[in-house]
Amino acid sequence: MKYRNIYMIGIGGIGMSAIARYFHAKGHEVSGYDRTPSEITASLEAEGIAVHFDERPELIPGAPSDTLVIYTPAIPAENRELVFVREKGYRLLKRSKVLGEIAEGKKTIAVAGTHGKTTTSTMTGHIFQASGTGCDAFLGGISKNYGTNLLLGDSGIVVAEADEFDRSFLQLFPDTAIITSIDADHLDIYHDYAHVQEAFGEFAAQTGRCLILKEGVDIGPAPVKATVYRYSYDNAKSDFYASRIRTEPGGYFVFDLNYPGGTVEDCKMGVPGRLNAENGIAAAAAALLNGISPEKVKEALGTFMGVKRRLDMHLNTAKTAYIDDYAHHPKEIEAAIRSIRDIFPGRKLTAVFQPHLYTRTRDFAEGFAEALSLADRIILLDIYPARELPIEGVTSKIIFDRIKTGEKKLITRTELMSCLENEDIDVLVTFGAGDIDRFTESITEMLEKRSGKC
Missing domain, CATH: 3.40.50.720 (NAD(P)-binding Rossmann-like Domain)
Incomplete structure (x- = not known):
């Protein structure tokens, strides 16, 4: 340049x-x-x-x-x-135009989806790095293996998180693409699900060689030229799926990875939860289709340490556990809670949620309430506005009133620490894409003292 x-x-x-x-x-x-x-x-x-x-x-x-x-x-x-x-x-x-210019002329593996893309792209980048092949990876989260959101290599391969916001991912023309999910989101830009699906269809049509879709993802009538592969957690009709699935203490999944060329036995994920296992199958599919050996894929899945703010475990003792997660869409919150239940079966789960954007709160209030109701106790904060001005009648209360869980509180952000200090915490998760992560250190310290860890 x-x-x-x-x-x-x-x-x-x-x-x-x-x-x-x-x-x-x-x-x-x-x-x-x-x-x-x-x-x-x-x-x-x-x-x-x-x-x-x-x-x-x-x-x-x-x-x-x-x-x-x-x-x-x-x-x-x-x-x-x-x-x-x-x-x-x-x-x-x-930014999206610049990423497109960087990727131009290189073999690009792009990971898109309304949720799941950050963990999946970080896993994909890790597989290429750990295998010795290497890549340049532009990630939407901080890799816990590398302590950064940028990986560098000299293979001519680019791994990129492809963001659907503002149709940014249409600046990429990948060789291989993964689409993890297509849900209604960013309706301030897209207006409705049909336009979200249309944009993902355009992205799929720009993919050159391999298009890896989660089972059930519908890209509509897009003129796709790439070979289409399907992946799933355990659907044997998929091209890539897990079988002989076992769960070890702590919620770590072990499975045989089935792919068109055979089976990789006894893959153990380095991070717990079913959601991570499913994302690992998608990342493995991209790696296998791009020449990484099955043995190297298996090894890398086992050494993957996760992404900051994605099922990010800050404390895990016999008395108390604390996880922080970026989830800010109903589907993400539902998937995260189900994964936390895998990790801590039978434990009492308290969820703190800071809604992100007035438009998203308005558009998905019912969905948020339904997803949050999967927890045992809810603490709901005021809305983080980000780039938006207030909308009349749109507050966290429109979610709160719909939550079915009996134990629920509606508080302001400034009241959070004093509220938690008076709660009996077994397993705690904080959700949100705003500034709730500013509390993680204080929450961790408080819970460590309470549990006697320090």
Whole structure:
């Protein structure tokens, strides 16, 4: 790329930070703006990338001919830095467009889906790295194996999480694609499920060689040119599926992985839960179809340590367990709770949920209530607005009133710690895509003291 400087508006986002790390590793001068400090911005600064938190156009480096500016759609149009670069004629690209340019001409494996894509893409990247083949991987979460959302290799293979938000994934033209799920989501953009399905169909049609679909996923009448494979947890009609499934203490799944070329016996997942086993089958399918040996796939599944904020275990003692998870859609919450039940059968589960976006709360209030009702006790927080302004009549109460679980509380974010201090906690999970993860350290410390671990 001809630009010496790469400037990023919204650099602290999970997708943006991976791009920042990529260009920094390639020798570019990388810097950027974000609204608030975070663990991600702190890690970028520690790696030598300058980050500031006030809108200061004067900090944008270089002339327009020497600086590429990358932004995320989450940045409001009136942002002073965004206005400045448009007025001064800088080349300005969305993150998704840049990822598409990076992947162009390379063998790309893209993982899409309204849920499951982050864990599945991180597993896929790990299989390629652990096998010795290597890859460049742009991930939507922090890999616990590598402590980053960017993996680098020299194989010419790119593994990318393909985000459906704002139709970003249509910038990718992968050799191999996985679609884990298609559910109604981002209805502020898509308006209805039919348009979500249509966008996934377009993505599928852009896939060149192998299209790996979860059993039951319907991409509609898309003109697919790739060979279609199906995967599932245990459906023997699928091309890739598990059989002879066993569960070991702690919810770790062991199974035989069946694929078109044979069977890989006794695969043990390195992370617990049925959901992780299913995602592992999808990742294994992509690896096997791209030349990774069955033995290497088995070994990598066993050494996978998970992704931060995806069934992320912070505490697990005989008295108390605490998991944090990014789930912010009813289907994700349902799947996560069922996996937690696999890990801790018969235990009392308390779920804390911070709804994300007013539009999503409005559109899926009934679904959220139904999914949360699978827990034994619910603590519901106020809505995290992110990029949205309030909508009249839309509060967390429209979920709360529909929850069937008898034990439920509706509180504000600031009341959370005092509320938890007075609760008898067996197994606790915090859900949400807002800022609920800011509490994980405090919650863990409190529960450790209570359980006598420290």
